[in-house]
Amino acid sequence: MKQYIRRFAKYLLYFYIFLGLLTIVFELMKPEPFKDFQMSIVWMYLIFGGGISLIFPLIGFAKKKVYINKSFEEERIHLEKIMEAMGFVKVSDEGNLLSYRYKSGMKKLLLLYEDTVTIDHSDNPLIIAGPQKELRRLGRMFDDYLRKAED
DSSP: OOHHHHHHHHHHHHHHHHHHHHHHHHHHHHSTTSSSSSSHHHHHHHHHHHHHHHHHHHEEEEEEEEEEEEOHHHHHHHHHHHHTTTTEEEEEETTTTEEEEEEHHHHHHHHHTTTOOOEESSSEEEEEEEEEEHHHHHHHHHHHHHHHOOO
């Protein structure tokens, strides 16, 4: 719940900054800036931004289970190679929890610095948590590796 509230506040702030700058730029492009500006647009932005910020943290982040055939220690090297190939760097390795973040500052910015992928390897299946898009990519790459390993 704490992460949801933090993400909600972050997306709300970023959304309002983006829309505010966009509105100012378009208003300044007019011959007479802010002459016919309507406050109803601001209320529409506030409602729309609040709705997007409430929904996006729910659909943009998830947990995925990845089943492995061997123990995690045997598959760890391959998992680290996959994460490196995707552009991630290990941030922490605490107990049964591995945390990775993107190396690239641009990718971090595009994900609004919500780019952390955590892997809980306390049991089989592995529980991977992070941005939905990255989880799908990681899951596909790991499944491909496991299929190749079986052949």
